[in-house]
Each structure stands twice: as structure tokens, then as C-alpha cells.
Amino acid sequence: MNFTYEDHSAVTVVRINVPRATADVSKEFKTFLFDLVDNQKHQRILVDFSKVEFADSSFLGSLVSGLKKSTAIKGDIKILSLQQPVRTMFELTRLYKVFEIFDNESDAIKSF
Amino acid sequence: MKFIHLVGDALVSYLKLKIIPDKISEYDELLQSSKLLMYELYSNAVRHSPSKRVEVKVQFTLNFLSIDIETRGPEFIITPKNLADTSYHFPYPESILGSNFVVYHDSEEMVHCHVHSDSCLEFSRHPVQNTNDQDIEVPEHFGLLFLTTICNDVKYFRTKAGLNIFSVKKHFPQEALN
Numbered sequence: 224m225n226f227t228y229e230d231h232s233a234v235t236v237v238r239i240n241v242p243r244a245t246a247d248v249s250k251e252f253k254t255f256l257f258d259l260v261d262n263q264k265h266q267r268i269l270v271d272f273s274k275v276e277f278a279d280s281s282f283l284g285s286l287v288s289g290l291k292k293s294t295a296i297k298g299d300i301k302i303l304s305l306q307q308p309v310r311t312m313f314e315l316t317r318l319y320k321v322f323e324i325f326d327n328e329s330d331a332i333k334s335f
Numbered sequence: 336m337k338f339i340h341l342v343g344d345a346l347v348s349y350l351k352l353k354i355i356p357d358k359i360s361e362y363d364e365l366l367q368s369s370k371l372l373m374y375e376l377y378s379n380a381v382r383h384s385p386s387k388r389v390e391v392k393v394q395f396t397l398n399f400l401s402i403d404i405e406t407r408g409p410e411f412i413i414t415p416k417n418l419a420d421t422s423y424h425f426p427y428p429e430s431i432l433g434s435n436f437v438v439y440h441d442s443e444e445m446v447h448c449h450v451h452s453d454s455c456l457e458f459s460r461h462p463v464q465n466t467n468d469q470d471i472e473v474p475e476h477f478g479l480l481f482l483t484t485i486c487n488d489v490k491y492f493r494t495k496a497g498l499n500i501f502s503v504k505k506h507f508p509q510e511a512l513n
């Protein structure tokens with residue numbers, strides 16, 4: 224499974240299980256997020272990037288789509304564990320201003 | 336999209352052959368950004384073209400890495416962000432030759448599309464004046480921002496035969512090249 228999720232208290236932790244989060248899986252990721260938000264009404268989502276070595280603009284676009292969908296129902300999406308190349312992408316697109324980013328999972332879960 | 340990793344890895348392998356690591360600072364970052372560049376070009380080509388064939392041409396010209404991506408299919412349509420319900424198709428009309436249009440916009444930067452001719456466009460990145468951090472716009476499509484950030488030169492050509500060519504140049508210090 225490219226994407227999985229588990230519930231921790233009231234927070235849903237989404238695990239990205241691919242090392243390269245790129246255009247070939249971005250549509251699947253967007254569908255996955257939309258299903259969590261739309262159909263399963265998950266409001267507090269933490270996306271774990273710890274296994275991701277590389278992300279492209281298409282994948283980040285899906286993440287932003289998910290955030291917009293989530294905030295529409297007063298939810299939020301936060302980010303966990305960015306490796307340096309992915310962190311660079313967040314800086315390049317200034318998404319670090321839009322998403323709260325954490326290095327520690329328990330801190331991230333408590334922050335909601 | 337199944338070849339996306341292949342083309343990205345192929346470019347990195349080529350660069351490792353061409354670049355002398357000791358002669359360049361931030362070697363790893365340069366490989367990473369070049370790979371990202373290839374991903375952007377390739378995924379855009381595949382997503383926006385019904386063509387089964389995507390031709391990728393990579394070469395060094397003096398101290399620039401040049402990448403051309405060629406596809407057949409619909410042309411690049413100029414859709415200015417600051418002009419509602421307006422779009423310009425190939426061949427780009429004479430009335431807009433020499434004009435600049437904003438084709439990407441967020442709270443800090445925008446990308447201009449300069450209309451060189453009826454078949455050639457050039458893209459460049461510019462800061463937004465009077466940035467207000469409280470008012471962050473969040474676009475979902477970053478492709479042109481990426482290309483204009485990573486590259487020194489980003490152009491699009493459409494040939495009369497219906498070929499779309501995205502052509503980019505990225506500077507490399509000449510002393511670092513084999």
C-alpha cells in the first residue's frame with residue numbers, strides 16, 4: 224500500500240510508504256486524502272513523510288488540495304518528519320508557511 | 336508516467352559522469368535540483384500531452400545544462416492570472432506579441448510569460464511587491480515556479496508541425512565539467 228493511516232486519539236496519522244512521492248502517485252494520494260476528509264470525516268490529519276526521500280510539485284499540489292478540502296470542514300493537516308530534499312521543496316514553494324511541520328510524532332499529535 | 340524515475344535517474348547518472356564533484360560546491364544539492372527539474376519537465380509533458388512519445392534531449396552547451404522535452408498534442412495556452420476569462424492559443428495573436436502575462440502567482444512571487452513571437456514564450460520569476468505574510472495564497476500547481484526557480488532560462492516553442500518543445504537551461508560552472 225502506497226498510503227496507509229492509523230488513528231491516534233483524535234488524530235489520523237497518514238503514512239506515505241513510497242520513497243519517491245512524485246507525479247505517478249500524486250493522484251492516488253489526493254484521492255486517499257479526499258476520501259479521509261470527505262467520506263470518513265477525519266478532521267485532524269498528520270502526514271508522515273519520514274520514508275519520503277524525494278517529492279515533486281505534483282505531489283505537493285495534492286497535499287495542498289487535501290489541506291483546502293480539510294480546512295473547508297474546519298480541519299487541519301500537519302506534516303511530520305521531512306528529509307532534507309523534501310524540506311527544500313517545502314521551502315521553495317513556501318509551503319512551510321502553510322503547514323505546521325514537526326520532527327517528533329507525539330509533539331505533532333499533541334499540537335492539534 | 337512509468338518512466339518518470341528512469342529519466343530522473345538517467346539524468347543524475349549523466350551528471351555524475353560530466354561533473355567533477357570536488358570542483359563544485361553543494362554537489363549533492365545540484366544533483367537533487369537537476370533531478371527535480373527532470374521530474375517536473377517529464378511529468379508536465381506526460382500529463383499535458385496525449386502523445387505516446389516524449390523525447391528528452393540533454394546536453395551541455397558551454398556552461399549550461401540544456402534539456403529539451405518534445406511532445407505532440409495541444410499547445411501551451413496562456414491563461415493570465417490577472418485577466419479573468421482570458422486565454423490565448425497558438426498561434427499567439429499579433430496583438431499580444433511583446434506582452435508579459437502573469438501565469439503563476441502566490442503571496443511572494445509570480446511567474447511572467449513573455450510572448451516572444453506567435454510560437455515562442457519565455458518564462459521568468461519575479462518578486463511580488465508589498466508582500467503581506469498574513470495573506471498567504473496557496474496555489475496547487477507549482478510547476479512553472481519550480482522551473483523558473485531552478486533554471487536560468489525557460490522557453491516554450493510550438494512548431495508549425497505541431498511539436499511542443501519545453502526548453503530549459505541551467506547554469507553549471509565550466510571548471511566543474513569534465
